[in-house]
Amino acid sequence: MSKGKYFFTSESVTEGHPDKVCDQLSDAVLDEVLKQDPIGRVACESFITVGLVIVGGEITTKGYVEIGELVRQTIKDIGYNHSKYGFNYETCAVLNAIGRQSPDISQGVDTGGAGDQGLMIGYACDETEELMPLAITLAHRLTRRLAFVRKKKILPFLGPDGKSQVTVEYDDHKAMRVDTIVVSSQHTDEILDRSGKKITEKAREEIIKEVIKPVIPKALIDNKTKYFVNPTGKFVVGGPQSDTGMTGRKLIVDTYGGWAAHGGGAFSGKDPTKVDRSACYMARYIAKNIVASKLATQCTVQLAYAIGVADPVSVMIDTHGTGKINSEILTKLVKEIFPLTPRGIIEYLRLRRPIYKLTASYGHFGRTEPEFTWEKTDKADQLKREASRLA
Numbered sequence: 088m089s090k091g092k093y094f095f096t097s098e099s100v101t102e103g104h105p106d107k108v109c110d111q112l113s114d115a116v117l118d119e120v121l122k123q124d125p126i127g128r129v130a131c132e133s134f135i136t137v138g139l140v141i142v143g144g145e146i147t148t149k150g151y152v153e154i155g156e157l158v159r160q161t162i163k164d165i166g167y168n169h170s171k172y173g174f175n176y177e178t179c180a181v182l183n184a185i186g187r188q189s190p191d192i193s194q195g196v197d198t199g200g201a202g203d204q205g206l207m208i209g210y211a212c213d214e215t216e217e218l219m220p221l222a223i224t225l226a227h228r229l230t231r232r233l234a235f236v237r238k239k240k241i242l243p244f245l246g247p248d249g250k251s252q253v254t255v256e257y258d259d260h261k262a263m264r265v266d267t268i269v270v271s272s273q274h275t276d277e278i279l280d281r282s283g284k285k286i287t288e289k290a291r292e293e294i295i296k297e298v299i300k301p302v303i304p305k306a307l308i309d310n311k312t313k314y315f316v317n318p319t320g321k322f323v324v325g326g327p328q329s330d331t332g333m334t335g336r337k338l339i340v341d342t343y344g345g346w347a348a349h350g351g352g353a354f355s356g357k358d359p360t361k362v363d364r365s366a367c368y369m370a371r372y373i374a375k376n377i378v379a380s381k382l383a384t385q386c387t388v389q390l391a392y393a394i395g396v397a398d399p400v401s402v403m404i405d406t407h408g409t410g411k412i413n414s415e416i417l418t419k420l421v422k423e424i425f426p427l428t429p430r431g432i433i434e435y436l437r438l439r440r441p442i443y444k445l446t447a448s449y450g451h452f453g454r455t456e457p458e459f460t461w462e463k464t465d466k467a468d469q470l471k472r473e474a475s476r477l478a
Contacts, residue, residue: 111448214262341451
């Protein structure tokens with residue numbers, strides 16, 4: 088970003104957004120395989136539309152997954168449990184289109200090589216306690232709060248589908264204030280005004296009070312902050328009734344909200360032999376530990392792999408001019424301290440556990456739950472010591 092004043096925006100979506108429903112379905116399948124067979128191979132994608140779910144892809148496992156039952160339970164847990172939301176877990180059709188993984192891929196992965204070629208990005212900055220960019224952090228807090236007030240029936244008129252968007256004003260790279268907040272949530276028609284075209288002012292104020300104010304820091308809000316609550320007026324028709332969903336279509340929501348680069352690969356539905364997922368987790372782990380060690384205030388890590396080859400073909404560390412030591416030295420330290428082969432990443436981050444459905448909504452990074460091993464900063468002290476020795 089250039090110096091001076093600028094605005095940056097990130098968005099998040101709730102677990103009931105059609106694309107996020109599909110991410111959770113794909114990762115629910117992955118988790119079920121890993122519960123029975125920790126070395127099972129999964130590449131699973133889902134598609135959802137009015138009254139229909141399709142689950143497809145390639146799976147190789149000794150276990151067995153009852154796809155229909157798993158899909159319905161996942162959709163029920165998300166909240167599509169009544170026809171008033173336009174989609175019902177009990178009445179939707181479920182089509183299973185899963186096959187077996189290609190042996191051509193397996194022969195390279197079985198020996199410890201990467202499951203595909205590609206480049207993977209990790210990022211961290213000291214802008215928030217989570218060492219994440221501010222805009223995406225606030226956007227996730229809003230969508231999580233939407234789900235919370237819905238499930239706790241604090242705002243019982245809300246439905247599962249929803250979005251948030253936060254615009255932050257910066258001056259010379261420092262976050263100064265929140266300029267604009269957008270919250271759009273599916274709802275029942277009981278909160279529409281007499282025209283039937285928009286929600287009542289009372290409902291709007293309730294959403295601001297119960298969703299926005301509890302999660303956006305007061306210090307970032309001023310009298311110029313703009314609030315848009317269901318700006319089209321109403322959002323009765325939502326979820327799969329209004330829009331199709333597919334696995335892997337919310338990559339920027341999953342990562343850094345557009346603040347950092349993205350390698351291009353989706354995460355959900357892929358077992359950890361797929362470096363699209365596991366190497367992105369390791370890249371975030373590296374970047375976060377570098378920032379936590381105070382060797383830089385922001386850091387981008389790029390790892391790149393060739394299919395069937397264990398060691399990365401390249402490792403790049405960029406501290407965006409904030410580094411305390413030379414990037415060449417930092418790259419050397421990273422190669423010495425962190426495991427970078429697919430097998431090493433899987434073992435170190437303990438990625439053969441059924442932890443993935445939890446990652447499939449509200450972002451894969453900046454989380455505090457114990458399952459997110461790539462969010463630890465346990466290498467920061469070692470990085471600091473080794474950097475002092477080599478500096």
